[in-house]
Amino acid sequence: MLRSGILAAWSAAFFAGRVSLDQVVDAVTGDDAPHRVSGAALDGAPLHDVLAAWRRAGGSVRVVLPVAGDVRGVPGPAPFKAAAVEQGEAAVGPGLGIVPQVTEYYPSSAPPTVTWQAFATEPAPVDFVAVTDAQYELTTAIRESASALLAADVAGGVDDIADALSDARRAGERLDLPPGFPPRAVALVAQAERLQAVLDLAFADPAGGAVDRMGMAARTSALRPLATAVRRARLAGYNAEARD
Numbered sequence: 001m002l003r004s005g006i007l008a009a010w011s012a013a014f015f016a017g018r019v020s021l022d023q024v025v026d027a028v029t030g031d032d033a034p035h036r037v038s039g040a041a042l043d044g045a046p047l048h049d050v051l052a053a054w055r056r057a058g059g060s061v062r063v064v065l066p067v068a069g070d071v072r073g074v075p076g077p078a079p080f081k082a083a084a085v086e087q088g089e090a091a092v093g094p095g096l097g098i099v100p101q102v103t104e105y106y107p108s109s110a111p112p113t114v115t116w117q118a119f120a121t122e123p124a125p126v127d128f129v130a131v132t133d134a135q136y137e138l139t140t141a142i143r144e145s146a147s148a149l150l151a152a153d154v155a156g157g158v159d160d161i162a163d164a165l166s167d168a169r170r171a172g173e174r175l176d177l178p179p180g181f182p183p184r185a186v187a188l189v190a191q192a193e194r195l196q197a198v199l200d201l202a203f204a205d206p207a208g209g210a211v212d213r214m215g216m217a218a219r220t221s222a223l224r225p226l227a228t229a230v231r232r233a234r235l236a237g238y239n240a241e242a243r244d
Helices: 003-015 021-029 047-057 078-087 131-152 162-169 183-204 213-238
Strands: 036-038 062-064 090-093 096-103 113-120
Touching: 003 021, 003 047, 003 062, 003 090, 003 096, 003 213, 021 047, 036 047, 047 090, 047 096, 047 113, 062 213, 078 090, 078 096, 078 113, 131 183, 131 213, 183 213
Parallel strands: 036 113
Antiparallel strands: 062 090, 090 096, 096 113
């Protein structure tokens, strides 16, 4: 579950008056224990307070999905950028960025606990990704990555864990996006989440169908452009209603 993405999508619907503040918090929390905030002036506050502060400040909320070497759209200061890169996601609103820190209790049945680390942020250029552009880039990356995997003869591996792969392919069915969200964005997010789940499985098994280090390197190289396209598709989809 991309909590920052769900937060961005539902925040846009909240600011537009289509959903209530409680509905946003319920969607983001899902099956977690109640979320809390740590740091900045909201230390110890519930998530409600962050949303209310963003609404009073005006503007929009965006998800950012930085990775090492690509922090486009992520505002300063440096500690916020570092925390966002470490977790791979964050939500950014007017003057404030929050990064989810999730604690799982597997195999216990206790729900995950989520603390959003808050930072006062500086203005930064928006990393805008259009839904249509992201869909085209994703389609191209799927085709090119598949061709590269076949050419390197390292396309196998993940299919050996059929149950996990089947569950990954259903990832897009578990979306909880707000009413009235753009249909093309819904479809893009669903496809991107399915592919992300499959990529998570693929990267968890670095050998895959490879039989040596050269094959493993070729497999990783073939999947890398797809991983980038999936990340950009998630950005475009979840941020589809964010105002620039």
